Amino acid sequence: MAEPSDSNQWKTLDKDLNRISQIEYATSYVARPLIGPGIALAFMVIAGFAAALLFGTYPNNMIVVAAAVFGAYMALNIGANDVANNMGPAVGANALTMSGAIIIAAICESAGALLAGGDVVSTISKGIIDPSGMEEIRVFTWAMMAALISAALWVNLATKVGAPVSTTHSVVGGVMGAGIAAAGFTAVNWPTMGAIAASWVISPVLGGVIAAAFLALIKNRIIYQDDKIAAARKWVPILVAIMAGTFAAYLALKGLKRIVKIDLETALLIGLAIGVVTYFTTRPMIRRQSEGMENRNKSLKALFGLPLVLSAALLSFAHGANDVANAVGPLAAIVHANEFGAFAGEVAIPMWVMVIGAFGISFGLFLFGPKLIRMVGSQITKLNPMRAYCVALSAAITVIVASWLGLPVSSTHIAVGGVFGVGFFREWHMERRLRNNSANQGKPKSIPAEERRRRKLVRRSHFMTIVAAWIVTVPAAAAMSAVIFLLLNALIR
Template identity: 25%
Template structure:
């Protein structure tokens, strides 16, 4: 029992660390456009993102239940705590590597890939709920395409509506409106991303025999929400630079369009209980908005680098988690 309690404590601390890192890793995505267009100062953007992330994290639990129960059944797995620990180590390592390199990769892909890899090496293919995994994978794949298409449509509609308006007045108006969409963006980020750590902790509590249902304990919701908000306040300036300026040159109207698009896609996924990559969705929305202006205006080399990171995240984190599980199991 002592060993189990120690493992649970370590897993909870690691999950909180993942949430904190996720906060500063993905905060950039939520506020990059508003900072880039000077709708908000960096300090104000981070304060807004922190508070709205906190509210969003406390608002929903559907995604947490999906992460905690649809990839594998925590009630059936042996060594469930070691499985979760290995997954968290792999996901955190990948997040830190991509953050250091300034690549807006996906924390969601990292965690889902790592958990799947850890379960596979621990319990084989029978341990993975492939139906649930494929449902999650489907949401991860569809959401960026939806964001690209919606961003393209919204930007074209706005360009048509304001084609004869004074550009300076349009920019000033949309700069104010970006404050609202930045808040919506940060809220939606909290509703989806903070849920992932809640699901992992609940998974660990069930595996350790300290919890009997997939209902998320109140203390888990509060701790994960605070960790996400704290991480958000730490910021992620390298990724802000990549998302805010290295995909397209943003103006307030395009920043508004991309924020509205990505926040709408993320909150829709949350309402369906599906984890999506906020990084993928936001970056794809910016690309869609940029393409509406001109395909040539999108810096496709940067986009290609980001897409490469997205594609390799699932298999790489699965392999790292499998290695971590094998090493931890020795002890």
């Protein structure tokens, strides 16, 4: 009987090796979506170990460890959802690449949280509930734990469906739901809740109106001028100075709580001074940059690129300084209650809690952030550097106006409202120009309904999804928190 030849043996071996390589390729392809959740889980475990080591051997050590794990989970979800509002417009306008935006946001968010983050936070989320209505520390601890878990779950769900929601409102809803379950409806400060509900409407509308107003100014004074470059040399330094002054006031008001307490009037004076200095500094720079540019809109976009990147970085720093403390507030409350055996309206945030928040945001941004960044930056409406600049500027101005009016607002609602404002203004402006052109040419002024639908510049499906998510954020987080509190209170006595 003839033995198999060497060539047949090699062919068989090649086939077997090819099958093995195909299996390895399929395994790596299937495992790829699990890399992000795996890293996130590892970070949560590390946060738990860090809490076990740093908190010490207090009687309720395991409760703090569990809270640290859920606090890390919350921080990951903030990075995946909330940071997109700051970086999305810059990415959508092609002023930043996705990787560049993620790196800048991670650095600025972490720096804002660790360098300028508030060292004191209201554990009951700006007076939403009265902790004195809770009879004992155990009840208060489970209420804060339920608020933390429900807020994290809701933000995670919103990220899955592609809806940027307010982290602060999620925490507020969680605290309210747990407070009602623990001490009844009388524990809730309903006037404060009414002000928060009003901000759902006021902040995005105000952000949209301001963004649309600046876009109208840019179109009127620069884009539609015969000599666009000359107009840009006059107006761009003014716009950059407004941006610098606004962000200086914004950071002084919101981002420097740990260093010094600044009132609104002082913050506005600081902003005015910075704005004047910026104007005289950028005027010659813009003149040099615009030399040799062609008289077209594409040239104008280059002049707004760097200011847009700087505004996105400053927004991320201010967000890290202001919102991270709110997100880890329930965790700080649990740590304080179990360390001192008492709860308080305001407590100091331990540095290790802020580190969990800062690093969690960075990890969440790297692992899961691109989805929402693309949504805010390009899928709602088309942005260029000038439109994105208007969105970033409106966010800072709206926060200052809201602080002056004493309204609790969400940076998420403001930024996304600015994107919607820019998009709807473009729709209105385009329809108006078409009507004027038709009138000048002797054609009917009315535009057919199908043509009007075809020219929509804001995707209505995203608009409805986001608005619906905003409306149900507080009640959904509250309902989940109440259920989680009742389960914790029933299972662990």
